[in-house]
Amino acid sequence: MDGRERRLHEVRAALGRLQFQQYAEKRPQPGMAELEAEQAAIQQDPAVAEAVAAWQGRDPGDPLLGRRVELWARSLRRAAVDGSPDVLRLRRELADDVVSARYDVGGREVDLGAVRDALRKEPDAEARRRAWLSYGALSRRVDGRLRELMRLRNARARAVGASGYVELALGHAGLLRDQVEATLRRLCAATDGAFTGLLDGRRVAPWDVGYLLEGQAAPPAGRFPRAEMLPRLHAWARQHGLDPDRSGISIHFIDIPYNGLSMPIDPPRDVRVLLNPGDGHLYYKLLWHEYGHALHATGNRQATAVLRQEPPVFNEAMAESLAFFTLEPDWVAAFGASPAEAEATIRAGLGAWLLWLRTRSAHALFEYGAYDDPDGDLDGAYAAAEARYLGCDEDPAPRWAANAWFTSYPVYWQNYVLGDVIAAQIHAAMRAQVGPVNGNPAAIAFLREQFWAPGGSVDWQVKVERATGRPLDAEDLIARLAAT
Numbered sequence: 001m002d003g004r005e006r007r008l009h010e011v012r013a014a015l016g017r018l019q020f021q022q023y024a025e026k027r028p029q030p031g032m033a034e035l036e037a038e039q040a041a042i043q044q045d046p047a048v049a050e051a052v053a054a055w056q057g058r059d060p061g062d063p064l065l066g067r068r069v070e071l072w073a074r075s076l077r078r079a080a081v082d083g084s085p086d087v088l089r090l091r092r093e094l095a096d097d098v099v100s101a102r103y104d105v106g107g108r109e110v111d112l113g114a115v116r117d118a119l120r121k122e123p124d125a126e127a128r129r130r131a132w133l134s135y136g137a138l139s140r141r142v143d144g145r146l147r148e149l150m151r152l153r154n155a156r157a158r159a160v161g162a163s164g165y166v167e168l169a170l171g172h173a174g175l176l177r178d179q180v181e182a183t184l185r186r187l188c189a190a191t192d193g194a195f196t197g198l199l200d201g202r203r204v205a206p207w208d209v210g211y212l213l214e215g216q217a218a219p220p221a222g223r224f225p226r227a228e229m230l231p232r233l234h235a236w237a238r239q240h241g242l243d244p245d246r247s248g249i250s251i252h253f254i255d256i257p258y259n260g261l262s263m264p265i266d267p268p269r270d271v272r273v274l275l276n277p278g279d280g281h282l283y284y285k286l287l288w289h290e291y292g293h294a295l296h297a298t299g300n301r302q303a304t305a306v307l308r309q310e311p312p313v314f315n316e317a318m319a320e321s322l323a324f325f326t327l328e329p330d331w332v333a334a335f336g337a338s339p340a341e342a343e344a345t346i347r348a349g350l351g352a353w354l355l356w357l358r359t360r361s362a363h364a365l366f367e368y369g370a371y372d373d374p375d376g377d378l379d380g381a382y383a384a385a386e387a388r389y390l391g392c393d394e395d396p397a398p399r400w401a402a403n404a405w406f407t408s409y410p411v412y413w414q415n416y417v418l419g420d421v422i423a424a425q426i427h428a429a430m431r432a433q434v435g436p437v438n439g440n441p442a443a444i445a446f447l448r449e450q451f452w453a454p455g456g457s458v459d460w461q462v463k464v465e466r467a468t469g470r471p472l473d474a475e476d477l478i479a480r481l482a483a484t
């Protein structure tokens, strides 16, 4: 295991450097496919599988070694599904199609960013409708193959003893499907009133929701210029006992296809944050989010690759635990805003936040249903989920298969929502224990000692319960949204 994990660390570091080059130079880097294949081979190594099977359930006399055996067992199961050659091949083929896709908006070929931008900012409703419909061509093109990929994932998951792919993927993070569904539904039901209130009780078309809640309502960007982001972040970090000059974290403003990305290339020595920010509070929040990922990676004190890793749902929670600092009025007031302006800035972000949570909940719940019945009417089911959670009319125009996450990051959407659920519970407990969190080094020390340093040596749900005094639930997030 030692040898395999050392090699896994090296392979991931080499792969990370090439991925960074790919983003920086905007062209494919030779050698990536070989490294990906080696990573998959290590994760399915028969010699390790044999050793893990022999040791599982036995006491190796060392709790950390026992934990490593348990984590390897989980990882081997997941790799047998996601790393199986037919799943890998079909996924790569679909991902190439989805990533390189162009979208036809009223006779003009545009990229995905332009489609999303139009849905947020285009004042003409007919132009927004055309942008919304432009997902159709890609969705129709990949629909059949994506259903095939879902059937394959289900079949491989059943072959390793899970009841289906959704259950396997959630189980990898220690989550039960019933529990996740109940949490997402509870959160949406608890915010229904606030959400319809923001839409003034109107029924709107699906291409209106983003425009009304994100485009029109955003707080003024002038107070949060892009040019001041890094000095602001570094000053904030120093106030909290961090040393940004010797942190191992570098921040790069690069034009990437995502809003932001944190790459733990060779932690704790080399973690890179990639960001393509504009002006505005939302971009500052995003920088704090990515910096949260980076601190989580550099603050991890575990020595081996498997103990350093944590499931994506908890990685998102750690990122949001830093982003939540920017949702405090005193954080905004430090930019020269009066208390009333600071409150107004936080309040103005509520529509976008609720929309973010509800869109992700709708996509997650739709996806679970799609794995239950990959032959069903998925365009209809996608429209029904959006109508329910976004309060819009139901329009079954083909779009679902153009959602790149279903191909490349399957069963991932709930992680964003649960990340906020976890971060809200952590912040409530942290405030109760250390007082106001901004300008308070004890808050960062709390995150480091309770969560970053132990890494995967302690199960994330155990860490949350120990630090907050109760198992995870959505009540703190609901209270926070209600207060906003």
Ligand SMILES: [Zn+2]
Binding pocket: 289, 293, 315, 316, 319
């Ligand atoms: Zn993130």
